[in-house]
Amino acid sequence: MKQEPITIEDFKEFFSKIVRIRTIEQAIAERYHAQEMKCPMHLSIGQEGPAVAISMQLNASDRMLSTHRSHAHYLAKGGNLNMMISEFFGRETGCSGGMGGSMHLIDKSCGFEGATAIVGNTIPIAAGVALSQKLSRTKNITVVCFGEGATEEGVFSETLNIASVKNLPLIFFVENNGYSVYSPLSPRQSSNRHITKISEAHGIKSLKGNGNNIEEALAISSEAVKYVRKKRKPCLIELETYRYLEHCGPNNDDHIGYRTKKEIDFWKSYDVISNAKKAIKELGVSPDSLEKLIQENTKEEIDNAFREATLAPFPKIERSISYEYA
Numbered sequence: 584m585k586q587e588p589i590t591i592e593d594f595k596e597f598f599s600k601i602v603r604i605r606t607i608e609q610a611i612a613e614r615y616h617a618q619e620m621k622c623p624m625h626l627s628i629g630q631e632g633p634a635v636a637i638s639m640q641l642n643a644s645d646r647m648l649s650t651h652r653s654h655a656h657y658l659a660k661g662g663n664l665n666m667m668i669s670e671f672f673g674r675e676t677g678c679s680g681g682m683g684g685s686m687h688l689i690d691k692s693c694g695f696e697g698a699t700a701i702v703g704n705t706i707p708i709a710a711g712v713a714l715s716q717k718l719s720r721t722k723n724i725t726v727v728c729f730g731e732g733a734t735e736e737g738v739f740s741e742t743l744n745i746a747s748v749k750n751l752p753l754i755f756f757v758e759n760n761g762y763s764v765y766s767p768l769s770p771r772q773s774s775n776r777h778i779t780k781i782s783e784a785h786g787i788k789s790l791k792g793n794g795n796n797i798e799e800a801l802a803i804s805s806e807a808v809k810y811v812r813k814k815r816k817p818c819l820i821e822l823e824t825y826r827y828l829e830h831c832g833p834n835n836d837d838h839i840g841y842r843t844k845k846e847i848d849f850w851k852s853y854d855v856i857s858n859a860k861k862a863i864k865e866l867g868v869s870p871d872s873l874e875k876l877i878q879e880n881t882k883e884e885i886d887n888a889f890r891e892a893t894l895a896p897f898p899k900i901e902r903s904i905s906y907e908y909a
């Protein structure tokens with residue numbers, strides 16, 4: 584399928600969005616210690632590139648599902664910052680009515696069909712969403728985002744199979760950050776195991792690249808979305824990336840020693856924001872003033888979202904009954 588070249592506007596949009604998301608997540612990390620956001624928090628700082636690259640190819644009617652680490656996906660898909668922060672504060676105005684917290688964001692108004700804490704859990708749900716799109720003959724597609732750890736769950740293989748057999752308009756979007764909590768890949772997966780080979784064995788077009796490389800992340804995401812939209816068949820994308828903070832929480836945990844300094848230094852020297860800056864500079868645009876502007880605007884947005892969240896009411900006790908399943 585013919586690929587359109589990536590334009591300077593694409594680069595600027597990508598850059599603006601990753602800077603905004605990182606500024607938001609850094610503010611969440613700084614304010615988490617105040618203990619007003621009582622839910623566990625899995626931040627995506629360092630691995631914003633894939634979320635933005637794929638979301639830029641989607642429209643509001645395309646659907647997305649995610650995992651415990653979903654803030655970047657939700658924001659990139661057009662989620663509402665005030666509703667996300669209110670959700671962390673457990674307030675009625677949160678996107679999940681204050682009942683879900685960070686790991687359970689849902690907002691159908693922007694096509695964000697939900698995130699859950701059970702690893703791999705949204706993969707088969709996404710197949711159902713894509714099946715509904717197929718049956719209603721829309722041109723829309725579904726993207727399910729998950730980490731490489733989720734590919735070790737049985738539902739991953741089962742869903743690849745059904746998506747292939749039923750020709751579902753579904754993108755399996757794997758963000759490979761190399762770790763499941765503290766475990767690297769080597770004790771978990773055979774060195775001969777390649778995620779894209781598993782999906783290819785199910786007859787699924789599969790693409791792999793580096794999610795911190797702006798050109799690669801955008802080109803792969805664009806190719807996949809065009810393919811799924813046109814052919815009404817599934818596709819798998821694997822983008823390598825890296826999280827900078829601890830698995831869960833606002834702190835740096837480099838002192839624990841489960842990741843080598845060499846590896847951390849490598850990924851920090853290959854940071855997606857620095858890479859995007861370089862790409863923009865080569866096209867003749869100064870990234871520094873754009874970065875400053877985005878950061879200032881986002882800080883205002885953040886202050887406003889936190890102010891609103893603290894003033895909003897908690898959900899009424901009767902509401903819990905509507906969300907209880909036993």
Ligand SMILES: Cc1ncc(C[n+]2csc(CCOP(=O)(O)OP(=O)(O)O)c2C)c(N)n1
Binds near residue numbers: 701734764
């Ligand atoms: C079925 C299940 N098993 C284990 C866990 C505990 N757990 C939470 S997050 C996580 C790591 C998942 O790694 P990955 O899917 O690569 O995502 P990442 O955290 O790296 O973004 C684990 C094992 C869980 N929530 N659900």
